[in-house]
Amino acid sequence: MAAVPAVRFPMFGLVRLLGVAAAAVILVWAVHFRGGMAFSAEKDKLLIFNVHPVLMLIGLVVLNGEALLAYKTVPGTKKLKKLVHLTLQFLAMFMSLVGLWAVWKFHDEKEIDHLYTLHSWLGLSCIIIFSLQWAAGFLTFWYPGGSRSDRSSLLPWHVFLGVFLYVLAIATSVTGLLEKSIFMQSAKMIGRFSTEAMLMNTLGMMLILLGALVILAIFNPGAGKMDTYRGSSE
Numbered sequence: 001m002a003a004v005p006a007v008r009f010p011m012f013g014l015v016r017l018l019g020v021a022a023a024a025v026i027l028v029w030a031v032h033f034r035g036g037m038a039f040s041a042e043k044d045k046l047l048i049f050n051v052h053p054v055l056m057l058i059g060l061v062v063l064n065g066e067a068l069l070a071y072k073t074v075p076g077t078k079k080l081k082k083l084v085h086l087t088l089q090f091l092a093m094f095m096s097l098v099g100l101w102a103v104w105k106f107h108d109e110k111e112i113d114h115l116y117t118l119h120s121w122l123g124l125s126c127i128i129i130f131s132l133q134w135a136a137g138f139l140t141f142w143y144p145g146g147s148r149s150d151r152s153s154l155l156p157w158h159v160f161l162g163v164f165l166y167v168l169a170i171a172t173s174v175t176g177l178l179e180k181s182i183f184m185q186s187a188k189m190i191g192r193f194s195t196e197a198m199l200m201n202t203l204g205m206m207l208i209l210l211g212a213l214v215i216l217a218i219f220n221p222g223a224g225k226m227d228t229y230r231g232s233s234e
């Protein structure tokens with residue numbers, strides 16, 4: 001396959017900007033449109049639900065995207081880049097587990113069935129594979145660390161699976177936004193062309209654009225060094 005030609009616009013800056021903007025939009029959605037967030041059901045069961053999209057989006061999309069690019073954006077030694085990468089991915093994994101707990105608890109409180117939607121299947125697959133990928137990456141590339149041949153044979157699979165999981169996280173987010181919007185429209189909580197529905201569509205579009213930019217930045221030879229993806233050490 002021909003390589004993507006080098007492009008000169010400030011991709012990393014745009015990725016950062018779009019990531020922060022997407023995080024701001026989901027927070028505005030949760031707080032302004034949906035009444036805020038809570039970890040207990042005392043006040044309003046819906047507030048527990050609201051924790052779910054906020055943590056998932058900031059963790060598995062925004063922080064995950066930054067972590068994928070850490071080898072190109074973080075200055076300094078390879079070891080520091082790797083530490084930033086694995087720490088951001090740990091945070092992403094932790095947030096996704098709390099986000100899963102929140103939606104599970106919400107379903108229990110409201111006596112809603114678990115795992116009947118495509119969104120939930122995609123999301124559960126994403127969290128399980130992401131956690132396995134994090135553990136395998138940590139053990140092989142950080143501590144205790146695999147042999148040189150183990151590292152070099154795992155690396156291309158780690159990169160492939162990482163990009164795949166990032167795409168899966170975006171697909172899961174977009175289907176989650178879609179189902180939530182349709183649920184609320186069916187329940188007559190919001191109108192089809194309401195500001196809130198349009199905001200949710202816009203957020204979905206932003207995530208798709210963010211995904212395109214992150215993947216372009218990963219594969220673009222003009223953007224930072226590609227050493228890591230060729231499997232060089234130090």
Ligand SMILES: O=C1O[C@H]([C@@H](O)CO)C(O)=C1O
Pocket residue numbers: 078082140141142148151152153155228231232233234
């Ligand atoms: O731990 C590592 O493994 C790969 C490479 O050495 C495998 O060949 C790499 O770049 C690391 O930092």
